[in-house]
Amino acid sequence: QKEVEQDPGPLSVPEGAIVSLNCTYSNSAFQYFMWYRQYSRKGPELLMYTYSSGNKEDGRFTAQVDKSSKYISLFIRDSQPSDSATYLCAMTELYNFNKFYFGSGTKLNVKP
């Protein structure tokens, strides 16, 4: 079993839709949770990160962590065609923060 599981998609939604992207994990030692966005032919770029459980909001993006369920989510409100990309979740342990565990990525397509 992989440490981090993520549905590869693709996920296709109309412009303006609310998008929900999710990852599950098995290692209860994970404390930092990140979402990276990767456009085609580019490297991943950090979108958001949260520490431990709870919610974090940044503009149209909200990251949620539920440590009891080992489940993290990224919500995108009012999705735009420019949000079309692959979204990768990533996580690290508290004191081993140089070892990032990545999900396989979910490909999102927002149709105009």
Place this chain on the structure above:
Amino acid sequence: DAGVIQSPRHEVTEMGQEVTLRCKPISGHDYLFWYRQTMMRGLELLIYFNNNVPIDDSGMPEDRFSAKMPNASFSTLKIQPSEPRDSAVYFCASSLDPLDRGDYNSPLHFGNGTRLTVT
């Protein structure tokens, strides 16, 4: 800052040839990482350096792979001899020391990768 710079962007080579991938991290970053991305396996950490010293190379697939960081502004990943199964996108990433940043987590800054095709 120009970000993490990788070269070449694309590399096509024949099986058995030596391949050298290059990376210039963001100035001032203490950590440098080499990742490989494939459809089947996603992003895999190959090796990472701290202050030019290799810390963890447990992800290097086999002895055909080697990585060096002769100074703070340059790193190479070499594959010799290359095989078709090495075909992938290779990313270099750098980050600050989390303790220097006053935060225990420091995001990775990725380059745009080198797309390697071995025929």
